[in-house]
Amino acid sequence: MRSAQRGCPREIEERLLEHPAIAEIAVLGCPHPKWGQVGLAVCVKAEGRDVDPQELSDHLRPKLARYKHPAAYVFVAEMPKSSYGKITKRQVEAMLKERGVWPDFGQSLVQ
Numbered sequence: 001m002r003s004a005q006r007g008c009p010r011e012i013e014e015r016l017l018e019h020p021a022i023a024e025i026a027v028l029g030c031p032h033p034k035w036g037q038v039g040l041a042v043c044v045k046a047e048g049r050d051v052d053p054q055e056l057s058d059h060l061r062p063k064l065a066r067y068k069h070p071a072a073y074v075f076v077a078e079m080p081k082s083s084y085g086k087i088t089k090r091q092v093e094a095m096l097k098e099r100g101v102w103p104d105f106g107q108s109l110v111q
Helices: 009-017 053-060 089-099
Strands: 022-032 036-045 072-075
Touching: 009 022, 009 036, 009 053, 022 089, 053 072
Parallel strands: 036 072
Antiparallel strands: 022 036
């Protein structure tokens, strides 16, 4: 999800939800000084499952063009939801910023 060649977040979410270790996902756009915007995958692991960012990137490799892959992954215990039970990306972003885990791509980030 880089620059003008952004992938649709929903497409990325659908591919990641195919992985058995992912229970919930939200893909957000993060400002990036070179690319304009890159994807951040915020993941809730399925109960009793473990997964790391490399495994998720490997899962996406045959399914999505590389430019659509998230630049980083963050794992959370639960997603904030609206009163209707829907994941709200603004609340997810606010939660990550409040916890100090919103990535700053202006500096070196390895995740």
